Structure formats: C-alpha cells, structure tokens
Amino acid sequence: MNRRLRLALGGVGAVLVGVALWEGYKAVGDPDGTVLFGARVLPRTDDAAMPHVWTVLSRFGDPELAGGDPIWLVVLQACLFTLRSVAIGFVAGALVGLLLAVLMQRLRVVERGLLPYVILSQTVPLIALAPVIAGWGGRLAIGPYPWQPWMSVTVIALYLAFFPVAVGMLRGLQSPAPIAEELMRSYAAGWWRTLVKLRLPASTPYLFPALRLAAAAAVVGAVVGEISTGTRGGVGRLVIEYSREATTDPAKVFTAMVGAAALGLAVAAIVGLGEFLVGRRRVRA
Amino acid sequence: MTSVVLEGVSKVFNAGRADEVTALTGVDLTVARGEFVSLIGPSGCGKSTLLRLVGDLIQPTSGAITVAGKSARTARVDQEYGIAFQQAGLFDWRTVQRNVELPLELRGSPRQERHDRAREMLDLVGLAEFAGHYPAQLSGGMQQRVAIARALAVHPPLLLMDEPFGALDEMTRERLQDELLRICASTGTSTIFVTHSIPEAVYLSDRVVVMSARPGRITEVVPVDLGPRTEATRQSPGFFAGITKVRKALRGDPVPAAEPLVAP
Amino acid sequence: MTTAVDPVVAADPAAPVVARRRHGSAFVPPLLVGVVGLLLWEAVVTLGRVAPYVLPAPSAIGEQLWQSREVVWRTGLASGGNALIGLLVGAAVGLLAAMVAARFAYLGEVSIPVAAALNALPIIALAPILNNMFDSTSSVPRRLVVAIVVFFPVFVNALRGLREVDPIHRDLMASYAARGWTVTRLVRLPAALPFVFTGLRQASSLAVIAAVVAEYFGGLQNGLGSRITSAAANTAYPRAWAFVVGACVLGLVFYLAALLLERLVMPWRRV
Numbered sequence A: 001m002n003r004r005l006r007l008a009l010g011g012v013g014a015v016l017v018g019v020a021l022w023e024g025y026k027a028v029g030d031p032d033g034t035v036l037f038g039a040r041v042l043p044r045t046d047d048a049a050m051p052h053v054w055t056v057l058s059r060f061g062d063p064e065l066a067g068g069d070p071i072w073l074v075v076l077q078a079c080l081f082t083l084r085s086v087a088i089g090f091v092a093g094a095l096v097g098l099l100l101a102v103l104m105q106r107l108r109v110v111e112r113g114l115l116p117y118v119i120l121s122q123t124v125p126l127i128a129l130a131p132v133i134a135g136w137g138g139r140l141a142i143g144p145y146p147w148q149p150w151m152s153v154t155v156i157a158l159y160l161a162f163f164p165v166a167v168g169m170l171r172g173l174q175s176p177a178p179i180a181e182e183l184m185r186s187y188a189a190g191w192w193r194t195l196v197k198l199r200l201p202a203s204t205p206y207l208f209p210a211l212r213l214a215a216a217a218a219v220v221g222a223v224v225g226e227i228s229t230g231t232r233g234g235v236g237r238l239v240i241e242y243s244r245e246a247t248t249d250p251a252k253v254f255t256a257m258v259g260a261a262a263l264g265l266a267v268a269a270i271v272g273l274g275e276f277l278v279g280r281r282r283v284r285a
Numbered sequence B: 001m002t003s004v005v006l007e008g009v010s011k012v013f014n015a016g017r018a019d020e021v022t023a024l025t026g027v028d029l030t031v032a033r034g035e036f037v038s039l040i041g042p043s044g045c046g047k048s049t050l051l052r053l054v055g056d057l058i059q060p061t062s063g064a065i066t067v068a069g070k071s072a073r074t075a076r077v078d079q080e081y082g083i084a085f086q087q088a089g090l091f092d093w094r095t096v097q098r099n100v101e102l103p104l105e106l107r108g109s110p111r112q113e114r115h116d117r118a119r120e121m122l123d124l125v126g127l128a129e130f131a132g133h134y135p136a137q138l139s140g141g142m143q144q145r146v147a148i149a150r151a152l153a154v155h156p157p158l159l160l161m162d163e164p165f166g167a168l169d170e171m172t173r174e175r176l177q178d179e180l181l182r183i184c185a186s187t188g189t190s191t192i193f194v195t196h197s198i199p200e201a202v203y204l205s206d207r208v209v210v211m212s213a214r215p216g217r218i219t220e221v222v223p224v225d226l227g228p229r230t231e232a233t234r235q236s237p238g239f240f241a242g243i244t245k246v247r248k249a250l251r252g253d254p255v256p257a258a259e260p261l262v263a264p
Numbered sequence C: 001m002t003t004a005v006d007p008v009v010a011a012d013p014a015a016p017v018v019a020r021r022r023h024g025s026a027f028v029p030p031l032l033v034g035v036v037g038l039l040l041w042e043a044v045v046t047l048g049r050v051a052p053y054v055l056p057a058p059s060a061i062g063e064q065l066w067q068s069r070e071v072v073w074r075t076g077l078a079s080g081g082n083a084l085i086g087l088l089v090g091a092a093v094g095l096l097a098a099m100v101a102a103r104f105a106y107l108g109e110v111s112i113p114v115a116a117a118l119n120a121l122p123i124i125a126l127a128p129i130l131n132n133m134f135d136s137t138s139s140v141p142r143r144l145v146v147a148i149v150v151f152f153p154v155f156v157n158a159l160r161g162l163r164e165v166d167p168i169h170r171d172l173m174a175s176y177a178a179r180g181w182t183v184t185r186l187v188r189l190p191a192a193l194p195f196v197f198t199g200l201r202q203a204s205s206l207a208v209i210a211a212v213v214a215e216y217f218g219g220l221q222n223g224l225g226s227r228i229t230s231a232a233a234n235t236a237y238p239r240a241w242a243f244v245v246g247a248c249v250l251g252l253v254f255y256l257a258a259l260l261l262e263r264l265v266m267p268w269r270r271v
Helices: A002-028 A053-059 A071-106 A108-123 A126-134 A149-173 A178-186 A191-229 A235-243 A250-284 B047-054 B072-077 B096-107 B111-124 B140-152 B170-187 B198-204 B231-235 B237-251 C024-047 C058-067 C069-103 C105-119 C123-133 C140-163 C167-175 C180-217 C224-233 C237-265
Strands: A034-036 A039-042 B002-013 B021-032 B036-040 B062-067 B081-084 B158-162 B190-195 B207-212 B217-223
Touching (some): A002 A053, A053 A250, A071 A149, A071 A250, A108 A149, A108 C024, A126 A191, A178 A191, A191 A235, A191 A250, A235 C123, A235 C180, A250 C123, B002 B047, B021 B047, B021 B190, B021 B217, B036 B047, B036 B198, B047 B158, B047 B190, B096 B111, B096 B140, B096 C180, B111 B140, B170 B198, B198 B231, B217 B237, C058 C069, C069 C105, C069 C224, C069 C237, C123 C140, C123 C180, C167 C180, C180 C224
Parallel strands (some): B036 B190, B036 B207, B081 B158
Antiparallel strands (some): B002 B062
C-alpha cells in the first residue's frame, strides 16, 4: 500500500514536472525559438507553437467547430474508434503469435526456417507498410463484406503486435529446465500434456512483457495506420487534421495528442490488469 | 595474540517490528592468530550472521567485536580480512587475472605488483594457465578457487569463509580443503569457516564451534587435535572421534527432527 | 540451460534467440524458406492475378528497386542520418538520466513505471506538433521524435541494470570498504552493460522506424517515408514496396551495428 502510494505520488509528480517544464520554458524561451548555425535548435514559444496548458484543457470543453459537439466528446469517440482496431489487432496478433510459438516449439524445422525471419522482421520498419496496406481500402472484399478502411488499420496493428508475442512465447515455452521435461516424460505425459502442465505455466514470466510490448505496438500501429488510410474516425487521423489548423487553433492538436496518450495508457492499463489478475491467482494457489 | 574477539554479541533483525528475529544472542568467542575455527550448526543458527558481523557487513545490536586489535569497522576499512562466499561472486566482465587483482586495485597497489601478486595467488590455487579466461569459461570448482585466490590476494591476516565449498562435489571439495590448509599454514592466516559438514569442520579446524538455532547461540566448542593433516588423517581414529564429538554436541540441542543436522 | 529466468532476457522478450550450437547448416533452412517463400509469392501473384495494390510480385519490386536505386540510396541516407543523430542523442540522454535516477532510491523506483507508461504512448504522433514548434522545413523535428522514442528503452533498461546489484558483489565491495563512485565504476556500470545493450538493440530498430514514419505526419520530405507515401498515393505500389525494402535494409543495418558494438564492448558475453 505504502509502495503504491509512493508510485502514485511519483506519477503525479512526473506530470507536474512536465507541466512546470513546459510553462517554464514558454516563459523563459525566445518566442521565435533559438537559432544556431541556421537551424532552430530550441522551439518557438509563442502561443501558436506552445499554447498554455490551461488553454489546452479549456479547449476540451469548447465545441470542435462552431455549433458542433464539444471537443472532449469528439476525441473520446475517436479514441473508441481506434480502440476497436487496437483491440482486434492485439487479440488476433497475440493469438497468431502464440500459435506460431507453439508450432516453432513443436517442430524444430519450422523454428530453424522461420525464426530468423521473425527476428529480422523485428528490426525492420514494418510499419512502413502502412500506406501500402491502406491501398486495400475500398477495393478488396471478403465475400459479401467490402474491405473497410479500419480493417487496414487493424491489419497493421495485428502485424506489429504478433512478433513480440511469437518470439517471447517461444522463449517462454523453451524455458523449462531439461530436468522438468524429463520429469514429465517419466510420467508418460505426451506433448500436449507437457505443453499444458509445464510449458505454458513456465512461459507466463515471458508472456506478459511480450504482451505489453505487443499492446504498445498495436496502439502505435493503429495510430500510424489511420494517418495513412485517409479515413476519418480515429484519433490518429484527428492528430493530423487538427495539426493543419495549428495556426488558427493551436490548442486543438494538443487535445488530440492527449487523447492518443490516454488511449496508449488505457491499453497498457488493461494488459497490466490482466497480468495482475493472473499473478494474484498464482500467488493464492 | 588474538585475531578476533567477540564479547556478548547479539544481533536482532527487524527490531521492534512484527517480524523481529533474534539471530544471535550472547556470543563470546576468541580466535587466536593462525587458528582455524569452524562454525557449524543447523540452518538458522546464525553462523553466517556471525561471520558477517566479524566482517562488519552488518553491525551487532549489542556487544563488542574486535578484529586484529581494532574495531570491526576500522578493520574492514583497513582491509584486515579476505572473504569468500558460497557462490564465487566473480565479476563476469573481468578475466580471472583481473578478478584476483580487484582487491589490490582498490588498495592502490602499483600495476606490476598487482600483476605479480595475482599470478602468485593463481599459482597457489593451481589456475595460473587460466589467467586470461573469463569466469563463464570455468567450472564451478575453478570459479570457487579463483574466489579464494581473490580473498587471499591482499595477504589478509584473517580469512572469512561462508560455506565456500558447499556447492562443490566431494572430490573437488577434499582437494580444496587440503589446498586451503596448506595456504593457511604457509601464510599464517587465521580463518573463520562456516560449514554444514561435520567431517569438513573436523578435518579443517583447530576448534569447532557448535551452534544452535532459535535463538542463535554457541552451545559448545569442540577442540580438535589431529596434528598435520595427511592422506591418512581422514581414516584416523582421532578424526572419527572428533566427528562423533561434534555430532553429539549437535544432538545435545533440542533441534526439531524435521531439520537435517548435516548435509549428506 | 538454467532454470532461473535470466533477468536480461526476461526484460527483453524480443531479444534474438541466438543460435549457438549450430554450425554450417544454420543458414540452410532459413535460406530455403527465403527462396521458396519468394518463389511462392511470385507464383501466387502472377498465376493468381493478384492486383498489385494488394501485393506486387517480388520481380516487380526488384525491378523498381533497381530503377530507383539512386533515389532509394539518397533518401535512405537522409532517413539514416536522422535516425543516427536521434539515436545518439536519445541514447546519451537516456543513459545519463538512468545514472542520475539510479543514485536516488525514490527516483529510481518511481521512474521505471512512469517511463513504462510514457513508452506505451504513440510518441511518433508528436511529429506534427514538433513540426509546428520548429520549422516544417527543418530536420530537427524528425530527429527529436527519434530521440524521444529511443530515450525510453535505453532509460528503462539501463536503470533496471543499474539498480540490480548482485548481493554478493555488494558484500564484497563492502568488505573492500569501497563506496560511491568506485562501486558505480567497478560493479554497477559493467553489470548494467548487458541491460544497456538490450535497450540499445531495441532502440536501434525503433530509431529507423521513427525516422521513416515521422515523415507520414508532414514536415520535411526528403527521406524514405515521404517516398513510400507519395508512391502509394500515386498507386505505384511496386515502387512503394521498393522503398519499404530500402527501409528494411536500413533497419537491418542499424540493428546489426548495435549487435556488433555489443559484441565488441562485452567480450565476456561471447564465451
């Protein structure tokens, strides 16, 4: 309890420090930024580039456009829209990653052939594919269902989410000591029972860090994906749209950014909650 | 001359809290210069705590500890002792040679002296040819020998050892016991040696300090006089008599039956 | 090999599973999969008449790659430069911040969850805001995005490493009466190195991703990212894929460089 309180205080403190730095630099810095050797190395501090924190907060209450919905509602709806892509992409990606990990663990040939590519794909900017996958929008169809732009976004989120899970789970499934495997063999337990009784429980310390990475990747994938699909609805698209209004309404883009940040935190919190529940059950058992 | 004196030493962990533990109470012990003293007893009898108190890694709740005629703290700052633990605790990122040089480096010894002394110590434990290896390339027994060489490198007048052979196989263990005795005899080092093994305590020691748990205290001190140890010592009647004496001293305590007295 | 969870590995589920015990045959299965995969891809696209906007044939991508090799090279250099500068700045700041946070128990305890929370945010989306704060014709916003993205894995991993000291090493240093900076130099820093490099390895790939993707949000358009979007917008999909291949190669180069540095700096981890 004491520790949790200290962590909560730390989180609040971090926010306060961030606000203080922002406002402090805005108060001290040159309104036109600092230019060194022809490049602006410190940002502009005028209200158009760095609006006051309270301006941004009050902007949430104002309507998006004259007479429209208040902006907090618009941002919230956009976040929920994006959350759908994130959630589907994350869950599907985690399942695909899990299956692939089990397959690689089961069949050594698959591991040897596939793993180098799984690792390689970790190192390459797969998210760069986003504009290409965005091209599927409106042209493909799965049976009677036309391909929706948000499906492209989901595919990108899935694509980014599945790699951490595949690699992390493979390592987790391979983590039991040879002694434990021999013990299972001495019980005449087959592959499936060894998987359920030994490998899957042993892999939980690897699973949750992987899921956390996958969740964060899914959020980034969805936000970046939305920018490329060119379809309204999500919070990523909102960031781009509002940033074009930066000269007339500078606080607006920050509201969208706060929304994107809240989405990232919410998804991380959901995964953290899952970890907490699983961990609690383990301790009790 | 005395090397270590403990007077009325007690140690209470988490004092005043719900999980308060009296690890040691009323300990009086004197170790003479050049003497080899073993601490033996069941788990939780405070033998490791006692060793860490002498090394000033923790401080006593009450009582006084004198090491080499100084307070334990001054003795630590002056590096009057070398220490070895159950795990070798080598630095993975240093070669064997540089691991042994570490305490000399911290004393500010010149480079050449450091190098020569480390070589000498590695010779002593029979690992001179592995000087350039990294710890990960050595077996557990070899790592433990490097740790002993490191403990001996500053020629400390006192050696503190916390079950240093606990994780080794019996053959390696016996060989290292003989090496340790040879090194201590040739350097005149005093030694406090924590162990779980009755034969090991008897074979190595001039005196075996028998301890019991809850609260940790010294119950008996068994003197051992086997003369210079040789191949024959491990079969001698005196050796077995010593083992019997220590075992009886350990049994004399109201130890719960569930707790194994001696590691097999 | 060991039953316990290696703290370095557990902190880094995406670290490569290094294939040690394999020799000459190590390259055969992945090579086979690669060649068969490419052939299959080509066959499916040409025989199945898959539209190029879904998936262009590898041959078409290769052809485009060859035709635009000069542009790919030039834009790759621009993106690579942004990624490198951002990586160096972000990693240096992350390391320094971790060393400061490790000195103070409370700061160290609090900043790991805070940094982890910040790392879950889509930081790349900061790009348009930074473009407004600087000039949209400057390279600074993209480099700054890279630096911020890189900061978190380096900071979190380094701090974790600096805070974890083997209890035996702590006792040993106490027995040598060593304190403060001596302990940091002799124990904390070298023991933290594997963690730091785990962070750097993750950061090296992230740097390239951030440098490329930051261009999707506007700003100066001289890197790979802008070419991918403009080719895709012109429905020149094989060309877009060619630039994606360029980005992949760039990411690979960064990753391998980090791996090489790790091996050079930590010879003891090779044994």
